[in-house]
Amino acid sequence: MEPTRSGPPDPIIELLTTYNELNSSQVDQLLEVPSALEFMRYVRANRPFVVRGAAEDWSATRTWDIEILKELLDGQSVQVAVTPAGNADSPTRNNDGELVFVKPWEEQQPFSEFIDFISSQEKSSKREVSEVRYAQTQNDNLRNEYAALFSHVEKDIPWARIALQEEPEAINLWIGNSRSVTALHKDNYENIYVQITGEKHFTLLPPLTYACVAERELTPASYVRKHDGSLEIKKEGGDKVPFPTWNPDGGGHETKYSKYAQPLKVTLRKGDLLYLPALWYHKVSQSTNEEGICCAVNYWYNMEWGGSFYPLCNFARSAGISALNS
């Protein structure tokens, strides 16, 4: 038998277990939308919450179905992300077996064709599909590409605007079906996520779990549609993309620290609102309504870079890289 070496405690394990001891493994549920001050307490703690039914009286939530959406967007084309398996913006093995960061093939499609495609795919009993489509341009699309729909949602989130002292940086619309999954990643934004129809299933991890998520430097790549209509992965030039490769719901790569992470899970249903704090890792899957679609809107507010939060999160990342490479 080898002797057990007991050195000083590992600061990263201590960080993860201290966090878990001091914080709930559940997402807080508020009975109504918070005041700006109540919201700021959550921003301070960098902790998520859900408000059930917060958007149930929005015009979008009350009225949107395939027919109405087609009417509102009559004659318009929209940008659609196309992938073979619903894996846009995710670590994927290419034909050479290399794990690359693959972006979707993007093409313009008449909105009516797009939404009929996702709806009929969802309702079909076929397990195999040729491709998966997802309207997921995160470029403020609801105030641009989908401007015809914008008056059906709140133009901002008043308590967030007052607390954070700014207008939303981007408001994004998401339309897809249950084939699409958003891989674990994080954004530099305070995020207010509102479910319009269907369901979204979130798996959440706080920023300080950096050492758990098996970030790798991946070669950037994209799906490209070939002449026969099929999709193939093409590597791109440019810098490597640091991206998590762990799947907190099982599978994917692990690190020696992954087991100390305590993922929070929450499902948003029609009219529910989620505050997803800045830099939180999130993996998102979805279920559709009876028409076979899932639709959500999110409001991105710039995060605060001053203070101690960002430097400390970045430190957890750098120290995680050091510890995992040593």
Place this chain on the structure above:
Amino acid sequence: MEPTRSGPPDPIIELLTTYNELNSSQVDQLLEVPSALEFMRYVRANRPFVVRGAAEDWSATRTWDIEILKELLDGQSVQVAVTPAGNADSPTRNNDGELVFVKPWEEQQPFSEFIDFISSQEKSSKREVSEVRYAQTQNDNLRNEYAALFSHVEKDIPWARIALQEEPEAINLWIGNSRSVTALHKDNYENIYVQITGEKHFTLLPPLTYACVAERELTPASYVRKHDGSLEIKKEGGDKVPFPTWNPDGGGHETKYSKYAQPLKVTLRKGDLLYLPALWYHKVSQSTNEEGICCAVNYWYNMEWGGSFYPLCNFARSAGISALNS
């Protein structure tokens, strides 16, 4: 010449320089007291601010002088910290040359005797003194020992109470002269500090500078008054006390990281208010008014342990210990 080894960047240096790049090296100055929401933004960022003259209309600020204080505390004895050099609660070498954590000798004195002592010491031209006295019991003394004075200050700080959703955990009165210095240390409280008369000179460091402050595990000790009236250091039993030994104003112990810290300096004058955020290191010296006294009041509110702030600060400490011992 030895070759220069360039390894990966040191995460602790990156933490300190990132913080300095993203944050001012000055304490923010507000034009008036903040709203609860404005205050919460500072709590979120864990950043200090000063409001000049915030307490200038408090009865204490307007009326307290030695005569009034003697009148209000007529016949009362108070607990006084006694040290040879104004070094209460500080790392000090004992006669064996060992650096110990020394607490003051504490004794009850008639208030009038105490305040006459510090005032006449201040006004005397003698450089050498036999002892330094400081009323500095941090045990909610203004609502207990000094209850007769309490109605002269605000019973709490409304915007802090509303933001933090609690009454002050302790309200402390401090009376001393320029001989007393409070060594660099931190408290687990959100702290609102109000200058009543005289001046306090703060040197401040954010919690993430742990690796800069040369924390040492020191044997606890106390000054004890001998029969001849002189003071000697006596070691105590019990656990060692982890305490910073760096003096950010020069002198004291250094670590290889101390030079990356960017201390913030601010002087409070009569009526000024300082928000000193939780876990910030602070060193405090003082100047007196024309009567030879310096008097301040502070309000301690419990800090929030949930969220990511405390676990990340504790991680910076643990990782700092690892890095300094490796």
